[in-house]
Amino acid sequence: MTPNSQTGTDTVKVAILGSGNIGSDLMFKLLKQPGHMELALLAGIDPASDGLTRARDLGIATSAEGIKAVLADPDLKIVFDATSAYAHVRHAKALREAGRIAIDLTPAARGPYVVPPANLNAHLDEVNVNLITCGGQATIPLAYAVSRVTPVDYAEMVSTVSSVSAGPGTRQNIDEFTFTTARGLEVIGGAKKGKAIIILNPADPPIMMRNTVYVMPEANDIDEQAIIDSVNRMVADVQEYVPGYRLKNGPLFEQRSTAQGPRTIVSMLLEVTGAGDWLPPYAGNLDIMTASARRVGEVFAQKLLAEATPTEVTA
């Protein structure tokens, strides 16, 4: 652990793997709001990449040696992986063997899914946690907010992102987005069954990221006020680390016909405006991933510091 000259508090050295858009946005977030982390390395695999150049210009140590450079420095305790699912499978194993904590922003999911306000505290003993998908980070908190009040049969999310903010990874693996997000709605969101839909919208100027969450509770007769209160608390919790997270409409309570007869549906319509740290504000889908990753990293950093020294730390 090293003293941070700016804040006077102890910090944990962290590294980012991946010098693309996500890695770069995360870098700007860690510089703007380091908390108990010190970004000590941005590692990519292409020495000529814009991302590495940008990092060097900002005075951040860089390497084009990828995971090798991360493993070479034992002080890098927390590693954010913003590469690809394919690469992370290999990275996960190497980082685990080297005793580093991996925060996985790819869909590889080698460790448990985490959504900070729902279940992060339950996974602080893990050495690898996965951030699901951007749509999952946006919508699972709201499904969870309902299911902690009343049992939920089914939760469905619809994510609409601007075409320009959906990169080739998302486009070539669109099924994986729906599988993983649906699973997250079940595992963390508390729904017996989850469903995810993603839509790309090419409107110009680009639209902000929009998400709609529909929840079908087990019971038709539910305590609406308790759900509204729980959802509002959750929105405030997410806003702590994603300032552009906003419930635009709802919760709306409606009766809809289903094959099993009329059921109560809770609809919640969200908008996520990115912080514009590196990616433009319409890329709320990417912003919520990097903001969640920063939050998870911060909580892990505090835990490591608390283990190293018994003194109390604050965010």
Next chain:
Amino acid sequence: MKAPRITDTTLRDGSHAMRHQYTLEHAKNIVAALDKAGVPVLEVTHGDGLGGSSIQYGFSLTNEMDIIETAVQTATQAKIAALLLPGIGTRKELQEAVARGIKVVRIATHCTEADVSEQHFGMAKKMGLETVGFLMMSHMRPPEFLVEQAKLMESYGADCVYVVDSAGAMLPHQAADRVKALKDALSVEVGFHAHNNLGLAIGNTLAAVQAGADQVDGTLRGLGAGAGNAATELIAAVLDKMDLNPGVDVFGLMDAAEFVLAPMMPFQPIPDRDSIAIGYAGVYSTFLLHAKRLGAEHHIDPRDILVELGRRQAVAGQEDWILDVTLDMAREKNGA
């Protein structure tokens, strides 16, 4: 000019007008009549494609896989097709539909987003399916833009690429220009799918055929989203008069429309006020019934909702935006 192949999609696009309430009995009767009349391809799926049964689009009364299986068992000559919209349905549903007997898959993306379909075409070709690419909302982009997207689908393995007028917003020359541009640029077949919101479904279909379309879509009685589609029985009668009958029984289709489908239809889709607004504003035809329902519930004119959705450039599948627009308008109206 050559006779185009007709695909009937009463059991897919018609599912919107049926509010996804088809039964196995419905499917059996519709397939039997179309099969007997010689229609070679029948599309059978939830209106929004495989996996479309949802809160967002409406739940199916009957599991679409069971309807597909019933259709496969009923047909003697017709091939059964399924629609898949990447982002809604996945390769998992596609695999099950293949296990239930589909021979054709039609893979639909918004007309600017063809590159999300690569993995689905790849799997479909591997499984030996005939593949069709669907460029939805094609009125939103000019012919030369559509050509680039169609070429992507061709490169992924599409055997045919459709110009899809999902909003029923095209005029005949626009349909013809788009079909012709694709015909000139692709080595695979080209198709056209019409909606009747501006009363031009048959006219646009004919313009497409004259521009060289190899495949066209219809539904009995035009049963489909918005003001419905080009009626299969009308396409057959008109093509027959042009000496372009692809081998279907014109009177048989007229009978199927009148005596099999009409009695089970909840309403006859026509270019009514709100449907014309869809064609005029260029929004997705399936928004019609959702906008009518939400407009009635929240005391907002459905036409205002539809026009605003056009202004926001909503695309296929964004039914949640109808609720969003409605709630925004209701809030504004109540001065809150």
